[in-house]
Every structure is written in structure tokens, then in C-alpha cells.
Amino acid sequence: MSDILQLQEILETAIKNLKFPENPKQLYDPITYIINLGGKRIRPLLVLMSTELFGKNPNDAIHAAMAIEVFHNFTLVHDDIMDNAPLRRGKATVHEKWSTNTAILSGDVMMVEANKNLAKVNPIFLKDVLETFNSTAQGVCEGQQLDMEFEDRDDVTIAEYIDMIRLKTAVLLGGALKLGAIIAEASAKDADLIYQFGENIGIAFQLQDDILDVYADPEKFGKQVGGDIIANKKTFLLLKAFELAEKDNLQSLQTWTNYETFDVKEKVNAVKQVYDALNIRNIAMETMDNYMDKALALMAQINVSNEAKANILNLTNQLMARQH
């Protein structure tokens, strides 16, 4: 079995070899720019690992992996416009560096490039691969839509929130794993199990993000701790706190989330105090662990050896152990 570093090397070579036309420069330069901002390449890595999990050469899945990575970067470009984000991985976002129009159109052509990579898959798998890719892409769009709508709603439930993060981030992990499985000719049952595994780890990862945003070690965390609290982002923690809070705690949450101007440290501390009083951190960790347990139970049902499962499980553990 390849180790993770070998698979990452395969990916970096393939990413370097992604060729886009030279002209119009303004259309294609942003693609090279955003893809080379880096990132952990988790999604394409999952494609390759899944193909290997089911006994095939990970190189067989390289085009599908590139399709997933280019598609993911396309969503970043368009999401950054919609979220009005100035920075991505510490660098200017595409719409900031070029223009909104360029970011719209370069994003569009990235979607086409993703599809071009996908079309290179062995034709015997093409129909299944397209079906999984398209329903994944559709889910991601729906998730982004729900995320935007939640900003203007005051009645978002925990169940709605979980469904939003499932669509916005988890289906892409599930879809990546399922593509790898299809290309490895896994059984339909195993392909579905690995998809479900991916959705569940995806939800767990997002819940971990929500927790780290508040409780990460500021020395190790790459961004401002408490950023979600400052922005009133409707995370699992805030929604749960509103669900459980009564009297003073509820009033404190309402007061702090309604202030238009405030001292950043004071707000973070005040909201954290409510979280502590309501045991929110532990509730969030339990919920996260439940999704992880569900994922592991699904993995256990997959009909391959434990040795073959080691890579994906190691990666999952590494990601769950991260402090930032």
C-alpha cells in the first residue's frame, strides 16, 4: 500500500501538470493562482485512497481526483465572492486580486475544466462517475445557498445546521471517496458505505472546526480565536447555546449578538462564559464523536481487510487530532 506521502506526491505532480490554455490570460491566470495557493489536498487524496482501499492502483483515479480538486477550488472562488472574503489562505482572493467579473467567469471555466478531467475517466465507469460527481456538485451548491440564507434567519435549528454542513462540506468528501470506489469497481454496497463514511467524517470535521474556532490554542491556531463569535456565525455552538439558554444566559447571548459595536475580547469572553455555563463544548464534542463513531461503524462494514483500511483511518485520525 502506498503511504500518504507517496499519494500526496502523485497529487502534486498531477496538479503541476494540469494545463490550461495561455489565453485569454485574465481567464486562466486566476485558475493557476487559486490552485497553487495550496491546501491539504484532502479531497483528491480521498479519491486515490478509496481506489486503493478497494484494491486498485491509485493512479487509475488521478483524473477523477483532479476533477474533485479543480471543482473544490471553483467553489472557493465563487464562495469568496458571495461571502465578500478578502483573503484565502492568507492571500488575496481572486475577486480582490482581479475583479468580481473575472472571479465569476474564471470560476465558470474551472467548472468546465473539472468536467474535462472527469471525462478522461475510463469510459466503462463514466456514467456512474458523472452521476456521483453531478449530485455531489449539486449538493455543494445547495449547501452554500442554505449557508447564505441562514445569515438572515433567526430560527435555524440544529438539525437544519447539520444538514447545511452536510451539503456544503461533507458530501464532497463522500463524493470523492465514492468516485474512488467506482473506479476501483467496488460493489454498489461498498461504494455507498464509503460515501456514508465520508459524509459522517465531513460533519465531524466541521463540528471540530466550530469547536476549534472558540477553544483552539491561540499560539497554534492560524487565525483569530473567536472569529465565529465575533461575526455571530451560526455555528453548532451558538445554535446549541441559544437552544439551551434561559434567563441570564439567554439575555447575555441576545445582548452580545445584537451589539453593533463592541470590544472584541469582551464579546468573545462573554459568549464563552455562556458556553461554559451550558456545557456547550462537551455537547459539541459528544455530537462530533457520535458522527465519528457512526463513520467508523460504516467503515467496519466495508468488505476489505483492516490493512487496506489503515490509510484512510490514519488520515481521518490525523485530521481529528489537529489543533488548528
Place this chain on the structure above:
Amino acid sequence: MSDILQLQEILETAIKNLKFPENPKQLYDPITYIINLGGKRIRPLLVLMSTELFGKNPNDAIHAAMAIEVFHNFTLVHDDIMDNAPLRRGKATVHEKWSTNTAILSGDVMMVEANKNLAKVNPIFLKDVLETFNSTAQGVCEGQQLDMEFEDRDDVTIAEYIDMIRLKTAVLLGGALKLGAIIAEASAKDADLIYQFGENIGIAFQLQDDILDVYADPEKFGKQVGGDIIANKKTFLLLKAFELAEKDNLQSLQTWTNYETFDVKEKVNAVKQVYDALNIRNIAMETMDNYMDKALALMAQINVSNEAKANILNLTNQLMARQH
């Protein structure tokens, strides 16, 4: 052979049967809205006609036709954002009626819907169909990019302009026809000929648009005659006029295209006067006729009976005879 009305009926039924999810409403309502604004459905019609041209049942190509129509409407939604257009077919554009973010994201999911329709094509043609569709989509994006860049450039040549309209509008007609040919199992040579035919009629149609914008009968023309002149749009006519103009004519063009405020009628008349002096209308019509002749010569080489060619040629003639 089906007559055009029958084919249009097949299309309208298929368009009515395009089903999108109910939720999130804000994501899917704009799709139904833009698709039901109507239009002549030329592109999907060409898909069906091409399949019939090569001896197969046009119904075989219905999914590819829907993919082309949904893709075309996706480009309208995103182009309208980029062009800051308030109206489309006399109705509010998607970004005006909803918001720019909604128009970006609904557009994105339309691209996915287009691909979902495409994936329904008989798997034996899938690889070829995807290749043609993706390179068509890429060309359309490149054309839009060039069109935007031309707005800020003062050195656009006629050759560059023709290449821009080829990409922005003509490759989609060529691509539609080629998809129909692939599904009808036409030879590679015939599929390429019908593609080239489509590109050439597409360029002729756009040149006709440029001419009509200035010389249409105001009673029959749906929009303001002279709109391109008022907006300094770099059409074939304006570029040709700048290429040929000397002394007084050149000065008049420069003066009128530089005015920030002006009387609309006066500007249209002044620019038209230069066009008349330089014989621009005839030059544009000759160029248009050349593309049409080239298209007809390509059609003549296609290895099917003249009877089979009648539908596409009739539609082409109808479109070339339009006054608006």
C-alpha cells in the same frame, strides 16, 4: 421528416418537464424563471435537427438538447451579472430580481443541471458528447472574457472581433449541431462539417445583429435602434469604420465616441453618416454573406440527401431574413 413546428413542440414539452428540486427555493426558482422567459430555442432545435439530418429520431437527442438549452440560459444569467444588465427579454434579470449572489449560485447549479441532462445520453456516445460539450462551454467562456476585455481596449482588430463572436456565440451553434450528429452516429467528417457550418452561420447571425442594430425598421425592431452606437459597442460596423475612416470622418467618430453626454438621436445620426460615407453597411453585408456562403459550401459537402438538409437550411434562411 418532422417539420420545425413539430420539433419545437417536442422541445417545449421537454422544457416543461425539466424538473428541479423544490428546495432551496431561492436556488431553484431563478432557473425556472429564466428558462421560461422563452426565446426561440434555436440551439436545442439545432441539436434535434442535426440528429434528424443524419437519419435518426430527433427524440434520441432530447437530453443533449436540454443540456444545451440549460447551459445557454446559465450563460445568460452570469453574462447579465457581468454586463450589469437590468433586463432580459423585457423582464428583470435574475440578479436584479433576486440578488447577485443568487444569480451566481443559481447559475452554477444550472451548469450542474446541464451536465446532468448530458449524462442521460446513451453511454455509447457519452465520451464524444462530453468532449464536444466541454470544449463548447470553454469556448463560450473565452468569448465572454474577450468581449469584456474589448470594452477597455482601443486597438481591437476586425480579426479579433470575429474570433470573439465566434467563441461567444458561434461555437454554441456548432456544438449543438455536432452533438446531434454524434448521437445520430454521423461520420467524424460529417460531424466536423456540421460543426463548421454552425460556426459560420453563427458568425453571420452576429454580423446581422450588428447591422440590424443600426439599420432595422424601428417599427419592427424590439429594442432601440442605434443602441450599439449609443453605447460605443465595438461591433463590426464601428471597428470597420475606424479602420477605414480618415480626416473628417475619423474626427467625427472620435468626437462622438468620446462624448460623455450627448443627444442620443444626434449621436446615432452622426455615426450613421460616417457609416454611409464609408459604405460600412454594404461591407458588413458582404462579410456576412461570405460567412453564409462558406456555411452553405460546408453543408453541400455533407453526405446526406438535399431533402434531409431542407429543415436546417429553411431555419437558417428564416433567421437570416429576420428584420429584428
